[in-house]
Amino acid sequence: MPHHLMNLRHVPDDEADEIRALFEAHDVVYYETSPSRWGISMGGFWVHDDDEAARARALLEAYHRQRQETQRRVYEENLARGESGGVWFMLRRHPVRTLAACLAILVIAGLSLLPFVRIG
Incomplete structure (x- = not known):
């Protein structure tokens, strides 16, 4: 049964590219569906295997934690410079x-x- 790992609606291109590179670097066998134009289908990253899904979710969790820290740091730097x-x-x-x-x-x-x- 397919496991939905992550919704791709409103995901920036750089984040999606980084996740693809992460999955390929760790040999995660995944497939991707793109979101529809009108928001009917969500699109996302999927895997078929239960064990692969658990491994991919662990990788995604670590990646999102690191990305959150990076984006927060960038926002705080922009805020300090008066750019946001x-x-x-x-x-x-x-x-x-x-x-x-x-x-x-x-x-x-x-x-x-x-x-x-x-x-x-």
Whole structure:
């Protein structure tokens, strides 16, 4: 029976490439399905064998732990240099785009809630 190891929806290309290289370096026999355009099928990495699935999951867990540390360190370095931040950072850096996005969110929320407000 196939074992789904990892969903590939919203996975960056560099991460997927690193996982492929990891599996090939450790001789994991896997196959890959790509996610659909419309989000119906999730795609991912799969294996058939139970033992292979356990070994691949252990490799993925170690890889994701290391990637999380690396990405957190990069984010903190960017934050220290002032190259990333939250809403206020985006508002200062791109005020028109940020205000337009906030306005769009309010309009969509208002239109979505309008039928419920009119009931009362």
